[in-house]
Amino acid sequence: MAYKIVFEGKLKAGRTHAQTLQTLADMSRISLEKAEATFFSDKPVTVKQFDRLEIAREFQVRLRDAGLVVVVAPVAETPASGIAATPSAGQIFVRSTATVDQSEEPINAKAPDVTPSLKMKRHTQVHRRRLVWVAAAAALLLLMTGGGLSYYLHTLFDSSVPATVAQAEQALFSQETIFLGHVNVAQISRLERLAGRMSSVEELAAPYGSRLLNDLRRFGINPRIDVDQIVFALNAVPDGGVYLAMVILGKFDPERIRQFLEETYETTTERLNGTSVLLFKKLDRVTCAYSVERAAVIAPGIVLISLPDRMADIRQALNNNTVSDAVDSRWTAYRASHLASLGLFKPVQAARAVPGMGGRLLQGMQTQMASVQSVFLGAAGQILPPGLKVEMRVNTGDKQWVADTAAELRQHLAGRTAGKSRVVPLFMDRLVVDEVPGQLTAALTLDQGLVAAANEISNEGWGAFMSVDSGSPGSRPPEEMVDTDAGPYPAEVDLADLPAYESRHGERYAWRSGPLAATVHAVRLTPGELVEIELRITGRQIPNVPDADIGGSGTVAITAVTDRQGKALLRDEYCGREINSEPAVLKKSDGPAEIQAFKTIRLKSGVPLAAVAAIKARIALDIATRTQTRVLAIPLQDPVIKTDGFYLRFKQVRGGTVDYVVSGDRSRLLSIRGLNAARRYLRSTGAASF
Incomplete structure (x- = not known):
């Protein structure tokens, strides 16, 4: 028996027609107009079909969590002609077939003299x-x-692009270009739809994806539908910085793009060479520095973004139908065969474009990269075996460097393949090193077999890196550590019964209310001669405290610091690390029912500590009043726990490692603990959800 998920056009309580339509369009990867015609045509629409009822029910719950009202209905089976299903003992159905030779005439119609x-x-x-x-x-x-x-x-694997892409590359490329890249969004979205990503339960639990995608969709922009091609370049500027320029091609509404930029950035509108240009910049909330001011020209089907003084040249190059040889022909040929590609054209300057540790590593490799002319990275679909091919190609004029480097790589791969690991050879077998004069290529094929072994590869790799047991078969079992502080969570809690805060060991505090207390932990003078006060807020005998690496029990926000006359002394901060207005999170501390938060504030310039008469704060406690405890036996029979708005799936339990995925309302989760044979809690050394 097969079962289908049917959408009948009904709306979930509290959700509007527009919200439901947007959800359907996002999940189906179609436009709002097509979603309206498909799902609201006064006829039931079959969204998905499954062979098992429990899977259909699970899918129904995920859709309901996403805001859709659907029903599960059996699929009517049509008996096949000439086939009879006869039940036998043990409820085993045997199919027997009867065929008739249609070329022969009926017996009673044959002539007797034949x-x-x-x-x-x-x-x-x-x-x-x-x-x-x-x-x-x-x-x-x-x-x-x-x-x-x-x-x-x-x-399916066509990577051809419009001629405008080559013109855009020519327009963006200059002597200052460090990186040049291209993404064939239209073809990637097509492959994504054919792969059926909508059936992913984790995706349904959080259907709006990343914060950027969520922000774009608020303005009616869905990159998977509205964007076809993206060409971008990271260019250097004389003062040592870099800026990103790009050309976006698609079917988007220009006004929605403008609205998104105006809300996300600080913008002004000017006319440059007779063209209306939107200038935009953004303040970095951590470094307090503004980004390089860029300009955007927004027109139907195309968006140009670059520096204001480069905009005229880019538009002229785009309007020129001829393609020059300004861009390396090797790059053009490479990009034409990949769905996404990135070219590094100034390897010795790459450190300027990569922040943090990556930039420092590249800076240290400048000597080895001196003979490298360019580096290409790309991803392309592969037919047999079906998969994704990720490739890196190094172009150089030093033929000896290519030969020596290729030999070193092959030797290293051979050594890794010959090791004791059972999984690493799967990875190495799919990694191919190829060389031609002046060119070195390394390609890795990501297919189903490698993806299936990815968890084990990660487990072995991290185990070796962190020098802990990886849980591989044959390895020594991890040493059992019992958590003596851990106890069961109470099923129900009455917040009116929370006990008052009790000091310990002569501890003093400046403020106390209910189970919370606050004290001044430290006073410092910053390099800028500002008075800095660090407060410690502690809560004791707090029930249902989440593990520190999973969540918190509330927040602390400083609202005012005043003198005796009520004058404000708190410094106004709009950027920087841990600014005054940023709340601190109350997290589990040393004891099993103790929470703690530290909050640092700075006074206005020239204000002494003695001037402070009062500090006001807003503390919001987040305590679960009802809990549920689920105990799962190992090996796992049903690795999924789901309730309204919350989904938890255990991917793997091996050795001392538990891999899991959490989606939906993550605040519903308090802790994930292991139990030994005596049903005592085991101590955990860390947590992560992938």
């Missing part, structure tokens, strides 16, 4: 005629299937 030899001759002729037709039909079917498959695969 001899057996004539009958056999006629039967042989008919049989041969049927074989000819069967062979012809098979050949035709093979031809159609082969041609259709060839067309399908060509369409």
